[in-house]
Amino acid sequence: MSKTKSISISTLTILFIILVWVLVTSTGMVSNILLPSPAKVFNTFISLSINGYNGVSLLTHYLITLQRLLIAVILAIIIGIPLGLLSGYVPTIKAIIDPIIQFIRPIPPLAYYTLLILWLGIGEISKISLLFLAAIPPIYIACFDAVKKVDKEYLQSASSLGANSKQLFIHIIFPAALPDIFTGIRSAVGVAYTTIISAEMIASTTGIGWMIIDASHYLKSDVMFVGIILLGVTGILLDMIIKNAEKALVKWSGQR
Template sequence: MSTAEPHRTGSLTNSGTHVGIQGGTRPDTVGRRLFQRIDAGLAATVVTVLTLLAAWWLASHLHWVPMVLLPAPETVAGKLVQLATEGFDDATLGQHLLASLSRIAVAFVLALVTAIPAGLIIATNRIARGVLDPVIEFYRPIPPLAYLPLMVIWFGIGELSKVLLIYLTIFAPLTIATASGARRVAKSRLLAAASLGATRFKLLRYVVLPSALPDILTGLRIALGAGWSTLVAAELIAATRGLGFMVYSASRFLVTDVVIAGILVIGAIALILELGLRWLQRKLTPWHADD
């Protein structure tokens, strides 16, 4: 006598897990696990931040470090409010921040419209690779501040030298990431699209570029972080306004609370940019984004 096969839909496994139509866990179970992971990560972040703030507060109030070298957290918070309202060195915090963001924005847009096409061309054209690859690989390992004096000599201490320096910093890693992603496109996909009548431009637009998008976004995160660091460093040397200039100007007069406040703002902006790019990566490439 044959035994009837158990009904698969909504059945329970030996471990008690509710199985769906295709044998997967229920959506509410997946959502609960994801929420628990996010909740645990958020809790760890909050604990870390509070621990650092507590250590800072104790170090300053118990005089483990002289107050002139490490002001208390509330002192720095009050200085941030003062910087936003009264300013420092003939400019408010908002004006310094706007100067820095405008420089990084211009360089970022220029890098986007040139580095991504350059990476695609390098990946698909041997002559272009022979021309561009040696130049990029030559200057990429050189610290940007090493050729900043040359930029100042050539273009002065105005905006052009700083924007060009940031542009070069972003251009190299973004080009390399784009070329790397474009080279990994499966040949079967290219042949299938070509057999359907796709032109070379359509292959790049609808096959190569979408396939390389995860690598492009990862390279963009790396490049933007490097560009932001280079911007702040460049403002230490050749600027009259900006977050880096504000920190450097305050350090010359040992105004430590302004230095720390500026560092906190610089770090916060970098974190916001990184989180924004992570969000964009999850939206555009949900199959490849980080957890």
């Protein structure tokens, strides 16, 4: 399927969903409290953009959430990629790091968020730490698996030509692992995104996630929809940025 045709189908799908949304809300089939109309959601977005929510502008809420997410994901990338690659390459490092990551990976974020607050306080550090702990396992696992998938013939050929362990790692393993590294980053952003509500629902008065939770307490479904749509659109844009970065940096992706 061509890219143009794919975009057209996606656009028609979105338009169809909006049309059904308009029809359902305009006919009164569902209460406006449970499902606000697109027009009401749009007007609420304009109102929030002008007047803010809880005395804080919508842009500030949005940028605070984005800042928390990006700091956590960048830290996970900086730490997770070297740990994953080295664990896949050096058995001793795997023996040290892998049990820790495998222990953290299946635990729901809220299970240890209270502990993070007790240890780190109610400020930004506990929220970013929660997102970091959610983001690092996907990156680590993707990097670890990428090293294991490297064709052993490449390593043997390079070794026979005199390459040492450091040269093998830098010139063969790391380039070969890059496509999987980007896949891990995309997964990490998705996991951190699903955790943002948890990070902002406790001991916070700012952020889109907090705004959604707070609005739910007062049945402000229009505010909730604005927040959810903002998070969804931002998630799509971040994923597009990562995919475009992969295309630009990993020219050999899919050619192995």
